[in-house]
Structures are given as structure tokens and as C-alpha cells.
Amino acid sequence: MESALTARDRVGVQDFVLLENFTSEAAFIDNLRKRFKENLIYTYIGSVLVSVNPYKELEIYSKQHMERYRGVNFYEVSPHIYAVSDNSYRAMRTERKDQCILISGESGAGKTEASKKILQYYAVTCPASDKVETVKDRLLQSNPVLEAFGNAKTLRNDNSSRFGKYMDIQFDFKLQIVQHNPFGAGNGSCPPAPVPALSQEHADHSQCQLRHGMHTILAML
Numbered sequence: 001m002e003s004a005l006t007a008r009d010r011v012g013v014q015d016f017v018l019l020e021n022f023t024s025e026a027a028f029i030d031n032l033r034k035r036f037k038e039n040l041i042y043t044y045i046g047s048v049l050v051s052v053n054p055y056k057e058l059e060i061y062s063k064q065h066m067e068r069y070r071g072v073n074f075y076e077v078s079p080h081i082y083a084v085s086d087n088s089y090r091a092m093r094t095e096r097k098d099q100c101i102l103i104s105g106e107s108g109a110g111k112t113e114a115s116k117k118i119l120q121y122y123a124v125t126c127p128a129s130d131k132v133e134t135v136k137d138r139l140l141q142s143n144p145v146l147e148a149f150g151n152a153k154t155l156r157n158d159n160s161s162r163f164g165k166y167m168d169i170q171f172d173f174k175l176q177i178v179q180h181n182p183f184g185a186g187n188g189s190c191p192p193a194p195v196p197a198l199s200q201e202h203a204d205h206s207q208c209q210l211r212h213g214m215h216t217i218l219a220m221l
């Protein structure tokens with residue numbers, strides 16, 4: 001069942017529930033550290049994914065990696081944000097129920113990057129018609145706009161989100177993406193957190209990103 005796992009994937013334990021000394025914080029950190037040294041930034045606690053920010057580009061987000069996780073059981077492959085994404089998609093399909101992925105962590109932990117990886121995974125792996133391709137493009141291109149106006153450079157993170165983020169992806173009966181609401185706007189379930197009046201830090205950040213953002217706005221029109 002675990003044939004897709006290589007020896008490297010097995011550094012430490014890939015699920016903290018398998019940790020012998022599971023009540024020890026030191027053992028928990030030690031396992032994270034061992035795996036991190038091998039660039040294994042993901043570890044499970046059951047169905048929860050623990051992620052450590054590598055602060056460098058890792059070769060683990062290619063289309064080939066996405067294919068590796070598509071339709072595959074959670075524990076057959078090494079822990080990954082794609083496994084969580086795929087599992088939610090399949091749960092939606094089989095249980096016919098809305099699914100929710102909650103991402104939490106301190107500033108700079110990698111929440112925004114993780115949410116982008118999830119969107120990219122759905123954009124690449126979900127079935128699509130021409131119309132759906134347009135929605136997928138919008139799904140990926142809305143981020144720079146949001147970040148230009150809602151992010152700012154802080155001591156902890158050069159690209160820190162200064163607002164709560166709620167993303168709502170809707171699928172049709174063919175399980176194709178039909179709509180993406182970055183703030184959950186329109187369904188009334190989670191109104192966007194108010195963004196404070198534009199401060200100098202926001203203004204500087206917005207100017208830096210505006211050129212890219214304008215390009216995106218134009219592409220979305």
C-alpha cells in the first residue's frame with residue numbers, strides 16, 4: 001500500500017500519531033527537524049497536515065507531483081498539501097457535501113502560499129470545458145490583485161496579508177469549477193474583514209504590485 005514511498009519519505013515518522021513518545025514536545029520537534037533537514041516540510045497528525053515554511057523553492061509543486069496525488073489514498077504517498085486538496089475534492093464527490101480546508105498559523109508561516117497551492121492544484125486537476133478554463137484563470141489571477149491592496153511588508157513577512165481571507169470555490173454537477181469568490185462574497189457566509197484605511201505601508205506595497213495587478217485586472221475583464 002505504501003509502495004510509492006521512498007526511503008527518503010520515511011525519514012522520522014510521516015504521521016505524528018506513529019511517534020513512539022507522542023506526549024513529548026521534544027520528540028515532536030525532533031521529528032519535524034529530522035524531516036525538515038531532508039526538505040520534507042509536510043507531516044501529518046492524522047488528517048491534519050503540519051507544514052514548515054522552507055523559505056526556498058522546493059521541486060515538489062510540479063504537474064507531475066499533482067498527478068502523483070490525484071485520486072490516490074491519503075497514506076499511499078508522502079504528506080503534501082496536494083493530498084489534502086485531493087482528499088477534499090474526492091470527499092465532496094463521494095459524500096456530496098461541502099468541504100472546508102482551514103489553514104492556520106502565525107504570520108509568515110506560509111498560509112497564503114498554501115492556499116495558492118490548493119488553487120493551483122484544482123486549476124490543473126479538475127475537469128474543464130472552455131468556459132471553466134476562464135474561471136480557472138480568474139481563480140489563479142485574482143491573488144495578485146488581492147495581495148496588492150490587502151498585503152503589506154511587515155517585520156515578519158515581506159508579503160503579509162493584512163486581512164482575513166475566505167475563499168469559496170463552487171463546482172457544478174460535473175465537478176468542474178464554476179465560480180471562485182475570494183472573499184466568499186455573495187453567499188453571505190463570511191464577509192471580508194474590513195481593511196484599514198490605506199496606510200503608507202499599504203501604499204508602498206500597492207505601488208510595487210500595481211503594475212502586475214493592473215495586468216491581471218485587464219486580463220480578467
Ligand SMILES: Nc1ncnc2c1ncn2[C@@H]1O[C@H](COP(=O)(O)OP(=O)(O)OP(=O)(O)O)[C@@H](O)[C@H]1O
Nearest residue numbers: 055056057107108109110111112113157159160161
Ligand atoms: N511552501 C513554500 N515554499 C517556499 N516558500 C514558501 C512556502 N510557503 C511560504 N513560503 C515563503 O514564506 C513567505 C511567507 O509566506 P506567506 O505569505 O504564505 O505567510 P502567511 O502565513 O500567509 O503570513 P501572513 O499571516 O503574514 O499573511 C512567502 O512569501 C514565501 O517566500
